[in-house]
Amino acid sequence: MSRRTIAFGTLAFATLAVGAALIAAAMHPIREIFAQERPPFPTHQALAAKNGGVVVMLCDGKTSMEVKGLKAGQQMTHQQAIEVTRELMAKWQRQHPNQKWQMAEQMAQTDQSSEPVPAPSAASGADVAKPGETVPSPETSAKPPAMGTQQGDTYASFTERDYKIWKAQTDSFVAEGNRIFHDAKELGSTIGVSCDMCHPDASNTHPETYPKYQVQLQRVALLRDMIDWCIENPVKGKALDPNDPKLRALEAYIIAQRKGVALDYGKH
Amino acid sequence: MSQRHKSVETKYMEDRDAVLKGLRQLDRRTFLKVLAATTGAVMAKSLMPPHSFQLVEVASAAIDKASSASGMAGKPPFTFAYISDTHLYQRTLNQRFVRAAVKAVEDVNALDPQPDFVLFGGDLAQLGRREELDLGKQILSELKAPVKMMVGEHDWFYDLGDAWQEMFGPPNYSFDWKGVHVVVLMSVHEKDFWTARKMTPAERMQTVAGLDNGIQSRFEVGDDERKWLADDLAKVPHTTPLLVFSHSPLYKYYRNWNFWTDDAEQVQAILKPYKHVTVIHGHTHQMLQNQIGNISFYGMLSTAWPWPYAPTGLPPLTIQMNRADPFDQFDGLGDGQFNVRTDGLADKIYNLWDRNPVTIKADYLISHGKTARPPAPQFASY
Numbered sequence: 001m002s003r004r005t006i007a008f009g010t011l012a013f014a015t016l017a018v019g020a021a022l023i024a025a026a027m028h029p030i031r032e033i034f035a036q037e038r039p040p041f042p043t044h045q046a047l048a049a050k051n052g053g054v055v056v057m058l059c060d061g062k063t064s065m066e067v068k069g070l071k072a073g074q075q076m077t078h079q080q081a082i083e084v085t086r087e088l089m090a091k092w093q094r095q096h097p098n099q100k101w102q103m104a105e106q107m108a109q110t111d112q113s114s115e116p117v118p119a120p121s122a123a124s125g126a127d128v129a130k131p132g133e134t135v136p137s138p139e140t141s142a143k144p145p146a147m148g149t150q151q152g153d154t155y156a157s158f159t160e161r162d163y164k165i166w167k168a169q170t171d172s173f174v175a176e177g178n179r180i181f182h183d184a185k186e187l188g189s190t191i192g193v194s195c196d197m198c199h200p201d202a203s204n205t206h207p208e209t210y211p212k213y214q215v216q217l218q219r220v221a222l223l224r225d226m227i228d229w230c231i232e233n234p235v236k237g238k239a240l241d242p243n244d245p246k247l248r249a250l251e252a253y254i255i256a257q258r259k260g261v262a263l264d265y266g267k268h
Numbered sequence: 269m270s271q272r273h274k275s276v277e278t279k280y281m282e283d284r285d286a287v288l289k290g291l292r293q294l295d296r297r298t299f300l301k302v303l304a305a306t307t308g309a310v311m312a313k314s315l316m317p318p319h320s321f322q323l324v325e326v327a328s329a330a331i332d333k334a335s336s337a338s339g340m341a342g343k344p345p346f347t348f349a350y351i352s353d354t355h356l357y358q359r360t361l362n363q364r365f366v367r368a369a370v371k372a373v374e375d376v377n378a379l380d381p382q383p384d385f386v387l388f389g390g391d392l393a394q395l396g397r398r399e400e401l402d403l404g405k406q407i408l409s410e411l412k413a414p415v416k417m418m419v420g421e422h423d424w425f426y427d428l429g430d431a432w433q434e435m436f437g438p439p440n441y442s443f444d445w446k447g448v449h450v451v452v453l454m455s456v457h458e459k460d461f462w463t464a465r466k467m468t469p470a471e472r473m474q475t476v477a478g479l480d481n482g483i484q485s486r487f488e489v490g491d492d493e494r495k496w497l498a499d500d501l502a503k504v505p506h507t508t509p510l511l512v513f514s515h516s517p518l519y520k521y522y523r524n525w526n527f528w529t530d531d532a533e534q535v536q537a538i539l540k541p542y543k544h545v546t547v548i549h550g551h552t553h554q555m556l557q558n559q560i561g562n563i564s565f566y567g568m569l570s571t572a573w574p575w576p577y578a579p580t581g582l583p584p585l586t587i588q589m590n591r592a593d594p595f596d597q598f599d600g601l602g603d604g605q606f607n608v609r610t611d612g613l614a615d616k617i618y619n620l621w622d623r624n625p626v627t628i629k630a631d632y633l634i635s636h637g638k639t640a641r642p643p644a645p646q647f648a649s650y
Contacts, residue, residue, distance in 0.1 A: 182478060182481070191357070191361060191362040191363075191364060192357050192361050192362055192394070193362070193364075196478060196479065196480060197573055198573045198574070198575070198576075198594070199576070200479040200480040200525050200575070200576075201480045201524070201525075201579075203576045203578075203579065204576035204591060216593070216595040229594075230594065233594075233595075234364075234573075234594065234597075236364075
C-alpha cells in the first residue's frame, strides 16, 4: 500500500514537472503500479546437471532429479517420462511425509513466500489443516479459496479462464450441430430436406421427454433414435451411427435449445 | 389381428357406419332430430371426444338454424377453395412435396359443387427456381376451377420475382366478385440484407428459405404497395365486404420466424374503415385465427410440412391443431375452403388430411370467441 502511495506521488510530481526527460522518468513508476497488481508468472531456475544428463524439476520449483543419458534438447520416450514424473513425485512425498500434494501447494501459493513448504515435523506443523478445517492466516480474506476446504475439490482449483474455455468448446459443439441441423447436404438428404424445415429453433423436438415409449416405433426410444428416424424417413438420408460426430452434434444442438426446461422422461 | 377380436376403434367405426347408413333413409328434419338425440346421450355420458362426428354436425346444424332465424345467411353466395405453401423442388429431386400438391389438386377437383375460384396462397416453389415454378404451374393447371395466384417469399428471392411475374403477372392486384372486393397483396418484401453480405442469388434465397437464421429482414408490404392499396380502396364503399389475401400474416405473431409483417399496423389502418374485412394468409403452415378490431384473420394449411406453434405470440382465439405425427406424411397438412356468406363474412373449413375437417365460423371470430366456438384440440402442442 505504501509503495503505491509513493508511486502516485511520483506521478503527481511528474505531471507538474516540465520536460520530456522527467515525463519519461515518470513512466517507470506507472509500469511499477501495473507490475505490482499483476505479478509476472513465477519461473523455475533449473539446476545445472552434474552427471551430463538433463535436470527435470517438479512444478513446486524445488524437487528435481537428473535424467541420466538424456542430452539437452532430446526428448524422453513416453515410458521414460512416466517413470521420471513418478520418481519426482515419490521424491516429493519422501520429503513431505503425511502431506497431500494439492493442499501443500495451495498453502505455498497462499503464503506467497519463497520459504520452503514446512514439513509437518517442523514448528508450523500444527497449522496444517485436517480435512474440513481452514488454516488460520492473517492474509486469507482476499485470497482464492483456502486449501483444505474440501478434500479433492476439483473445481476449486479452476479459474475464470478455464470456465471460458469450457464454454467456448461447448458452444462450438452446439454451433456445429446448428449448422448440420440446417444443412440438407450435411444430413445426407437425397431430397433437399433439412431438420429446420419442420423444427425451426429445434422446436417440437422435446428432447426432455426421452427416453419414452415411441408408439410409432413400438419400443422405448432415445432422442438419437428419433433423430436417426427423421434422417432416414422425412430427410431421406442414411441413419447415423450413435457415435457419429454429426449425430452427437445434432443431439447437443437440440438439447441446448431446451435449456431450463425440466426433464420429464416418458412424457407423451 | 384375429377377426374375432375387434379393436375399440374398429367397433366404433362400425357402429358409426351403421347409424349413418340408417340415417340416410331419413329426411333431413328427422336426421337432425336423431342426431341431436344421440349427441345429447353421448354428452350426458361425458363421452364427447372433440372432433367427433356428432359434435361437428350438431354445431353446424344449430348455427344454420340460428342464422336462418336471424335472416343473416342461408346458402353462401359463393365459395372458393385454397391450396397453399406447396414448396416444390424440381421433380427429379423431391417427389414427396409433388405428391402432396397433386393430392390437394385432386381434393379441390372433387368438390361438388366446384368453388368459384381456387386461391393459391404462395410458396409454390422451395428455392424460387424457374423449374420449380414451372412444375407448380403444371400441377395447378390440372385444377378445374380458375386459379388466383399469390406470391410467397420462396417464389421471389432467387431472382426477385422475375420468373414468377413472367408466369403469373403482377404480384398485387384486385377484383370484384359477387359483391365482395378481393385484394391480393405481395406482403413479403424485405429490406436489402444481401448486398452488404455479398450474397449470390442462391445464398439470398437459401437465407430467406430458413425460418430461424435471424439474418434476413422482416416481411413488409412496403410504402409503394400500401399506397397502391389505399388508392385501390379509394373507390370502394366502406360497406363493401373486403377479402384480402396476403402470404404473411398481416399482424405480428412471432418475429424470429417472420410470422410477421413489419408494417402490419399501417395496413390494418387502411382496412379499418370497412365493416367486414377477412384476411387470409399462408406462410405459417398451421391452423391459425385472429381477430383485430373489424378484421378476421385465417391462416391456411400447407401441403408440404406443418409448422409448430411459435413459443410466444399465438393469437388467443386460435383453435390449435394437435401436433402432427411425423410418421404420417400428410398429418397436419391439407387444403381448405371458404364459404362466403351474403354479408361478405367467410366461414372457413380446414380440410386436414388424415383428420376430421374443422370448421371455423365467422361468428366465432367476430364475437371474439363468445359464440360458435369449435372443439378444442385434445393435446396441447409442445
